[in-house]
Amino acid sequence: xxxxxxxxxxxxVFSVALFAVLQVLISERILSxxxxxxxxxxxxxxxxxxxxxxxxxxxxQFSLGHAGFMAVGAYVGVxxxxxxxxxxxxxxxxxxxxAGFLGFLIGLPTLRLRxxxxxxxxxxxxxxxxxVIMNIQYVGGAAGFKGIPHHTTFAWVFFLMLxxxxxxxxxxxxxxxxxxxxxxxxEIAAESMGVNTTRYKVMAFTIGAAFAGIAGGLFAHSFYLIxxxxxxxxxxxxxxxxxxxxxxxxxxxxxxxxFVVTFISAALASWxxxxxIIYAVALILLMFYRPQGLFGYMELTNMGFLxxxxxxxxxxxx
Amino acid sequence: MRELLKTENVSMVFGGLKxxxxxxxxxxxxxxxxxIGPNGxxxxxxxxxxxxxxxxxxxxxxxDGENIVGKKPYQVTKxxxxxxxxxxxxxxxxxxxxxxxxxxxxxxxxxxxxxxxxVGRYFKEENAIEAEARRLLSIFHLxxxxxxxxxxxxxxxxxxxxxxxxLATKPKLLLLDEPAAGMNPQETQELMEMIRWxxxxxxxxxxxxxxxxxxxxxxxxxxxxxxxxxxxxxGTPKEIRENPEVIRAYLGGEG
Numbered sequence: 074x075x076x077x078x079x080x081x082x083x084x085x086v087f088s089v090a091l092f093a094v095l096q097v098l099i100s101e102r103i104l105s106x107x108x109x110x111x112x113x114x115x116x117x118x119x120x121x122x123x124x125x126x127x128x129x130x131x132x133x134q135f136s137l138g139h140a141g142f143m144a145v146g147a148y149v150g151v152x153x154x155x156x157x158x159x160x161x162x163x164x165x166x167x168x169x170x171x172a173g174f175l176g177f178l179i180g181l182p183t184l185r186l187r188x189x190x191x192x193x194x195x196x197x198x199x200x201x202x203x204x205v206i207m208n209i210q211y212v213g214g215a216a217g218f219k220g221i222p223h224h225t226t227f228a229w230v231f232f233l234m235l236x237x238x239x240x241x242x243x244x245x246x247x248x249x250x251x252x253x254x255x256x257x258x259x260e261i262a263a264e265s266m267g268v269n270t271t272r273y274k275v276m277a278f279t280i281g282a283a284f285a286g287i288a289g290g291l292f293a294h295s296f297y298l299i300x301x302x303x304x305x306x307x308x309x310x311x312x313x314x315x316x317x318x319x320x321x322x323x324x325x326x327x328x329x330x331x332f333v334v335t336f337i338s339a340a341l342a343s344w345x346x347x348x349x350i351i352y353a354v355a356l357i358l359l360m361f362y363r364p365q366g367l368f369g370y371m372e373l374t375n376m377g378f379l380x381x382x383x384x385x386x387x388x389x390x391x
Numbered sequence: 392m393r394e395l396l397k398t399e400n401v402s403m404v405f406g407g408l409k410x411x412x413x414x415x416x417x418x419x420x421x422x423x424x425x426x427i428g429p430n431g432x433x434x435x436x437x438x439x440x441x442x443x444x445x446x447x448x449x450x451x452x453x454x455d456g457e458n459i460v461g462k463k464p465y466q467v468t469k470x471x472x473x474x475x476x477x478x479x480x481x482x483x484x485x486x487x488x489x490x491x492x493x494x495x496x497x498x499x500x501x502x503x504x505x506x507x508x509x510v511g512r513y514f515k516e517e518n519a520i521e522a523e524a525r526r527l528l529s530i531f532h533l534x535x536x537x538x539x540x541x542x543x544x545x546x547x548x549x550x551x552x553x554x555x556x557x558l559a560t561k562p563k564l565l566l567l568d569e570p571a572a573g574m575n576p577q578e579t580q581e582l583m584e585m586i587r588w589x590x591x592x593x594x595x596x597x598x599x600x601x602x603x604x605x606x607x608x609x610x611x612x613x614x615x616x617x618x619x620x621x622x623x624x625x626g627t628p629k630e631i632r633e634n635p636e637v638i639r640a641y642l643g644g645e646g
Contacts (some may be wrong), residue, residue: 228482239507243506243508243509244503244507247506247507247513247517248492248499248500248501248516248517249499249503249506250506251492251493252496254482254485254489254493255485255493258483258484258485259480259483261464261480262463262476262481263493264444264463264465264468265442265468266467266468266493266494266496266559266560267560268462268493268496269465332490341621370484
């Protein structure tokens with residue numbers, strides 16, 4: 074029991090140290106503003122990849138509606154801060170709750186579907202959300218929502234990202250998370266072992282949507298303007314690539330995937346045509362040589378030398 | 392003997408096909424009963440109806456004084472019926488220990504927030520589950536494989552893991568669907584002893600489907616014979632062996 078807390082503590086110390094280093098780099102202006110923005114984007118993408126991984130990688134439900142939930146969180150957040158002067162953290166939480174609630178409503182009927190059917194249904198739902206927003210004049214319609222206060226700082230992103238990872242890690246290592254894993258592995262067996270499959274599918278979907286909503290709020294408050302075009306299904310595919318590249322069912326994988334993908338697209342920002350080629354080549358090579366992704370079903374904390382630092386306590390790792 | 396399970400005129404119709412019709416069985420608490428029949432007779436369909444995977448077209452199933460028709464599989468499990476599968480259905484990418492832990496699902500009381508923030512009942516319950524799961528694994532000689540991925544286990548060990556996992560749900564009635572399938576005579580012999588032993592140790596009632604006649608005749612106290620979805624005979628192993636209807640069903644011809 075104490076072992077688990079100790080691992081959490083070690084992770085926290087490591088994270089705070091990392092944060093301190095990055096924060097110094099930012100405030101001393103060693104990093105250009107371009108890379109500062111990219112650090113923020115990486116953090117937001119980690120939240121999105123990890124939350125999508127909870128649905129697709131851990132629970133095995135192929136969802137493609139993530140950008141839609143992100144949009145809900147973003148728009149609820151900016152309306153609250155800009156039009157009603159609500160404090161930023163409250164607006165973020167409200168955006169997360171709104172996205173989670175919508176995820177619950179959408180998940181209840183669609184999660185009866187399996188595989189490709191679920192993918193198509195969630196893809197459609199994500200697009201419906203975007204098109205509905207596009208037609209609401211109150212939030213600027215297709216022209217977008219202007220005049221958003223710039224609230225998102227690196228500190229907000231970093232610590233909310235940490236909270237997301239902590240939440241998902243502990244969820245996955247509990248009986249509730251095990252139920253989700255069981256559904257992924259074999260739904261019929263899971264149900265006959267006493268797992269209420271509908272309940273846990275909807276639970277994972279709701280949690281994933283809620284974190285996507287929070288990420289959406291952070292994303293929106295990094296810019297002056299957001300438009301519905303920022304939340305197309307191409308965005309969802311972007312997050313899906315991060316999850317698949319990093320490894321389904323691995324939190325370390327989601328971090329690595331979000332980092333690598335964001336980094337590649339930022340580093341190659343001046344050569345957009347090369348970017349798509351390198352993307353494609355990287356994915357093809359990965360599917361050939363490591364189809365399970367960089368960290369398929371594995372966590373950094375129980376690999377190699379780090380295993381000694383983060384001793385496994387019972388089943389719950391890191 | 393107290394009556395644990397009773398089915399009354401249970402039928403299952405798929406489209407125009409009557410897979411099982413007028414299925415009537417009774418199990419007393421503590422009995423070890425076999426269900427045999429040629430391939431396609433409807434044995435697994437019967438199991439699927441008993442466990443809520445299929446809802447019977449007509450009829451009533453009473454388990455421990457409670458009607459279980461209309462219940463979902465996880466509710467049936469909670470009521471006290473556990474099963475294994477003809478084609479093994481383990482959680483193959485998870486470890487052996489995790490496979491067993493999942494079966495404690497219906498007894499977990501801590502909520503989502505307690506799990507995420509690891510407060511309240513979380514550690515107490517998780518430690519209890521861990522200890523109980525390891526104890527079950529050691530009964531089935533799987534303790535050394537606890538951290539192994541389930542798909543890497545040899546076939547016999549996978550069968551044993553399935554039984555261990557079913558027992559972790561704390562059932563009153565255990566349904567075994569061809570537990571000896573693919574086992575050699577030596578393994579089958581060990582399995583027979585194990586089935587006898589777990590019945591005694593866990594105070595179980597067992598209903599098993601099996602094609603291995605040596606096993607069925609060797610351990611079952613009573614046997615039901617199913618053919619074309621209908622029960623054609625019922626009795627002790629000796630009665631079944633001498634029943635002309637059964638001989639006809641198995642060997643063909645006029646009997």
